[in-house]
Amino acid sequence: MSIATTPPSKLLLRALAGETLPVPPIWMMRQAGRYLPEYRATRAKAGDFLSLCYNPELAAEVTLQPIRRYGFDASILFADILLVPQALGLDLWFVTGEGPRLSPIMEKGGVAALKPADAIHEHLAPVYETVKILSRELPRETTLIGFAGAPWTVATYMIAGRGTPDQGPAHALKDENRAEFEALIERITEATIEYLSAQVAAGAEVVKLFDSWAGSLKGDDLDRYSIAPMARITAALKARHPGLPVIAFPRGAGTRFADAARAIGADCIAIDDAVSPEWAAEHVQPIACVQGNLASRHMVTGGQDLIDETRRIRDALSKGPHVFNLGHGITPDADPENVALMIETLRETR
């Protein structure tokens, strides 16, 4: 007897399964964020950013806010990529107006002093609880995306203890103590498989890997430390959760987005705004669904440029599977009205 398989009905899942849709599904990186007054109010109630991440009721509330306001096709779990280093044993805090701070790993005894990958779950249990709440409360047409940072990007913060313009400290460790660096990439890779697998068990329907600093890895280093770990995570997750769609975002990969699409085995490659949608349609879309790539500044500036650029991206990628998104996160100075204008423009033919 054969088991009937129903094709996915949610728009995001259909695009990730390779379907070309008349209007692409829409969501935005950082859609729950400081540009929204309701986010700022809930964050104030939580006290600070990390308390919000670890409060399942309030984290679910901010995740739902942009869905209520705009009816996006997908919702991304509210959390942060730096919760994993914290779960592995590093201290983490945020300095207002500056960004994240961690205790640099080499001042904390190196990889040997980190917890094993399977010891992260107790610390991250509130995140899994947020996912459970969301899978109950989201509208039935909205897809729930879980996420994690990719190993290289997470490693850059663990090594430097903060964000850095050129990821210098991480490159230095890679060049000066390759064994330690590779052990770190390995530990983060294992922890990420554990973490994302638990998010899927709790109800995440898609997972996304953010390699925000992939662009600073050149040549073989991009293959070894960005693409290969993301390929390993993708394969492990698909083995544990057959049919799970994966989105990979090797930000800054440039013309190597095509190699990344071939080698990672993800269902979708998210592109930034440094490549044109026409280039992505020709070189990436034949291999995987493409997500992107409106420049975030249009959410600040709006007007006819926003309309024109939204249409250009939609049209350039209209002959294959496409998920409409920004090239990077929406910024705190964005105007919520411009988000509405973008969505209206995309759905005008519906």
Ligand SMILES: Cc1c2[nH]c(c1CCC(=O)O)Cc1[nH]c(c(CCC(=O)O)c1C)Cc1[nH]c(c(CCC(=O)O)c1C)Cc1[nH]c(c(C)c1CCC(=O)O)C2
């Ligand atoms: C590098 C990185 C981080 N976090 C993340 C990345 C990779 C993606 C990227 O490149 O943007 C990913 C992230 N961070 C956040 C999410 C939630 C989901 C989403 O809405 O996209 C996701 C997917 C919430 C957040 N993470 C953060 C905020 C702003 C915090 C606040 O409310 O003050 C949000 C909504 C804070 C954060 N978290 C991080 C930094 C550098 C900062 C400070 C920068 C800033 O202030 O915008 C680390």
